[in-house]
Amino acid sequence: MNKSFDNIVIPLAFNTKPADDIPLVAFLFSRSGKLLEKTVVRGDAVEFKTSGVNPRLYKVMVAPATDKKIEAVQSIAELDRFKPYELVLDINREGFINPILIPSDFSILWLMRSCRVRGKVIKNFSLGSVSQDRGICHARVHICEVDRIWWLISKIPDRIISKIPEIIATPQWPFPIPEPEPFEPPVFDPVGPVISELNPQPLPPRAGQFNFTAASEFIARSPALLNRLTERKQTLEENASAPAQLVAAQTAILASPKILNQLNSGNTAAIRKSIVENFAIFHPYFCHVPWLWPYFYRCDQVALAYTDLNGAFDITFKYWNNGDKPDLYFWVEYLIDGIWTTVYKPSVPCNTYWDYLCGSAVTIRVTDPRVRWECNDVIDGDIVWIKTIGSSASVSHIKQADQYSIIQGKLFNHVGLTDVFMSGGSSALDNYRRPFGGTLNFVVQFGSGLPANGMYYYRWSYRQLRNADLSNSPATALTSLHKGQALHKAYTYEYFDVLGHKHFGQNTFKLGPVALNGEDDLYIIPPAFPASSPVNAAELSPLWDQNTITASVDSTQFADGLYEFVLELFDVNGNKLAAIPKPIFQVPHYTSFAPSINAPDEYLLVNGVNADGFTMSARVDNQRCEATIYKIKVNGSEVSSDCCGFVPYPPNANIEVAFRAYHPHNFATFSFVVKKGTCNDALQQGFTNVSGMVIGNAGNYTRDSNSIYREGFSPAQLLGICVAGGKAAFAEHVYVTALATNGYDRLSYLDASDLAAFALEQA
Template sequence: MLLERIPDRIIKIIPDIIFNPELPFPIPDPEPDPGPFPGPFPGPDPRPNFSGSFRSKSILESPERRSSIGMEKRSLSGEAMASVKTIMAKEEITSMLMTKDIGAIKNVISNYFDIFHPIFCHISWLWPYFYRCDELKVVYTDNDGNFETDIYYNIFGDHPDLYFWVEALVNGVWTTVYKPGRACNTYWNYVCGSFVNIRVTDPRVVWECGEVLPGQIVWVKTIGHGTSVAHIQQDNSTGNLIQGVSMNRIGLSDKFESVGNFRRPFGKNLYFIVQFSSGLPTNGYKYYRWSYRKTRNADLSPASGSWKVVNNPIYKSYTYEYIGGDGNLHFDAKAFKLGPGDVGSGKDLYLIPPDSPYESPVNAVESNAHWDQNTISVSFDSTLDGDGLYEFKLELFNNSGNKVVNIPNAMFQIPHYNSFYPSVNAPADYLVNGGGGNCDAFTMNVRIDNSACQAEIYKMKVDGVETNPTCCGFVKYGPGSVLELAFRAYHPNNFADFSFTVQKGTCSDLVQTGATNASGMVIAGANGYARNFASIYTKSLTFADLLGICTSEGKAAFAEYLYLNALSTDGNSELNAFDASALAAFALEPM
């Protein structure tokens, strides 16, 4: 029997978990791996069920919709607490748990496992004792994210319990992009023919169906896989004031912001996603090349950067099927180098990929080979020539390596601003010499910022003087004393948000926190804190402002926490390596 293999000391802990449901639960001393247990077990979650064959669909959201998915996550601790309440309402369960008798506890767990499961599934160190998983199938999705397969079982026996994880081909490497905890994410007793919807939110996963574009189109889609180029400000616009201060938004994105609130520069390693249509390549449009130049410094003063070619190697991967030595069908991948290469007078050119790897010059020989219609057209370290505004240019070349000019404007397209689809003709801001219906190249302005934040909390001042020169934090005050809180929330180019919090003991004092706490962009002061040229924030308060509900005691202890969140993104996620924080404490006492 399963429970007989669980150590008694683990069984003894379970009543404490039920009667004192404080998550996370303490982890016991290590035990040897108990090995696989028979299963599976029924669960309380009435999810879609399965038997013989099944159909499923993964939902890959566009960059503009992806942020809403995170709001749909269930409250795991809420489910566990609901089961605790159910248990507490059943005297036949609680009476057995309270006996502390190992045999009685095992019996009640066995008899009511469907109630205990939502609790156990949130305690990872219990999983080896109650759950196991065997891989049954590897299934490949179609372009719409649909997949199906057959699993055979005895219809008179237990129905299969299904767990899914997802891998995607990211830069030519199969990468796990969805693998939730098994215990809480298994589909118990699945009913034949039902659908499973798997929400994949990893920004590295492409979101569209990958259909081939007809004709001759170069659709410049995103920086990274998550930031639409249509959501990068291309002109000198200040937008709304930020804490009463204007800011030039050129080259900034509204990624992770409300639509149109362009505050985010780019940093770290960047890549640009382009989709080339089915009418390409041709002899007239055979190759492409990205170049850049720095047009303004970090403070947006003019820069005189010259054009430089981005010439890092770029490969495009495709998958194929083969029969392995075990006689089963498997998937594998190969990569084809797009460039750089020299063709005639053209230097550092990249091949426009055909819509199928079976076409020349790839000429794949493997079975069922195909690749994504999205192409990582360029990849580079964004440090380049330092922080500032850059212009990136995409040029086209013919089969002889000569640069093509007088390209129809409609050939260059960008995503729809509101819906991403359909693609739209690139506005004039994105075209080089785009007058008269023709242009010479595609271009876009991108703000680069790889600077880190700095956070520091200063000692409390009383009437303008530090009353305690040591690090111990005791601050004496007198009647009528003016206290000064001060901290430095600094980013060289003001691309950061700050949050400053003062916590008094274990108190919840809304008046005090309303006076002491502040948040905003480091571009200006906030909540009465004045900001100087060095980005040092100061605010004068009375001892009553700080003591608040502790005024009658005349003293209190405080913690100060400052966090700076850098705004830079790589197009997929925030660059948290540029963040900074500081922690300090002080205690107020009368003189």
């Protein structure tokens, strides 16, 4: 280059010629980090057109051009994920830039390797008494590579490094949430739930490769760190909820004088060296300290995959040849109402597959309640399979006739109730005790022979049979359940972007309502495939869920009680069908759900050997629970004149504990707990703690007509292991859990709870 600096020409070559050619691209930044120019490296030189200024005032970086995403880079931060090499420019006496040799480490690193990633996205679905893992189809799986600590350690500020010994020395479980840190790096993912299981695969050990001076070796200046670690290890061991990995890490640190010396040195270089050399040991601490994550864990997306009809994905990506296996993190999106929605995105540090073995299977378990059981197999023939209310409440598990049982001494009628198991419930309490509430979706699968001219439309109708107390309600005619509501059925299709990458889109088809031949609220029976008539979807590979939400109704508009729901069929001209062959109507198998069975007569509008439609009964209840804890009474009277909770008692006193756990129609369970100080007094808890349905007496407690539970205790029974002191403090908590479900979830917004405290002291 001449001294006029017309162009910037930089002689450039590899110190060791790589085994394969590596295309390079060079970036020219201002000192403030603004991108001025980028150009392809040709031959043995880089030439920038920028001129007029001394080239030493710029930052020049070179990176491999094998990943086309590098073309979109606009900043140094964006370029960093491509592992660039920064050129140090040196101008000789003739005014030319001296040749620059790219280190051999980079010629090896930039020779990217291929890795096949395969796996499955699943979710567990409960259908009646059946629980199954099912693949989630058409989910979008983001595959990210997590950078190893030696790429990040030099960028972590000293003020963060200096806090590490304190975190290691005095870990608490659960970790407290500190004041927000003023960190510079962007956060990859929002602070997710801190879980007790650290990660899908254990973090592998790594030999230190970072250059530190001999000053990193120190003799511990005091036994303080050792003493604190020893005390904290004992505390963690006594805490049953503390992760075993955290206790193991504490043990490993105590067994290493070198780690103790480095942490106790007060020298940030020594602490950095210890972090790099022992990251596998420190990781259990860092995993549970969210404000550290942006500094110690960075994640870049390397691949995007879509699951097939079985929930499986299989894709190959390129990764840096740094001598390690890739460390992979996964998060998942799913099309919900036409929008790609995140349904699985746990914290990066605790959910990374360290040293992922390329080609091995990964199982991603989704729990998001919005993800439905879709992509079912097509069923052949003229079939109408009425499956569920919501995604879980099998119609075969809704009691269709009066059936009585004795619960806590009270008569209970199970008609119209479901036994579907819900999270947070008890299998013992799910024996046909749940009514329906909230928004109810009626799910049906139609066979491949439909629609046909002779069976083209459907309609749901309803009427109330009984009141909330199960007394008969006035006789009424069937009324359309739809009330003119528009229903659409969504389907997915494939398309390719300008780079040839496959993606999925979504469209919808309107099922109705249609008014025809004097009949309102008719809805088209959807075909098995959207490409078929009458949908005629023109997109590439259109598919939809074989399940169809045939009606969606807000049950809060109904009075509580027992309802009949009727499904009727119509021909293409809108004529209501009668004398339909019974086998057309199917319901789930009671035990296995699938295959379906012919609907029993109790589910049919029987017309001789045929049927005029499908019918089922279901109880609707949207009532809220109530919960109250009352003041403690001594010998029948309240002795605390204020809200402070001190309860003086005489010898041989009767101390009454009382609370209210209520639901207007008894569709709730409750749990009442009395906790004494920090004690774990099993004997006292056996006297005071109780659970059950809100219908009648439970444990030692007697329920009155207002659903108030009362029981008297002696001072010794309550004081228990504290009886010698004659006093103790107590907390009381009652939680009333609504049993109602919408078929997807329990309606937890109907729950109620109360909390109180009191202290016993001798009068």
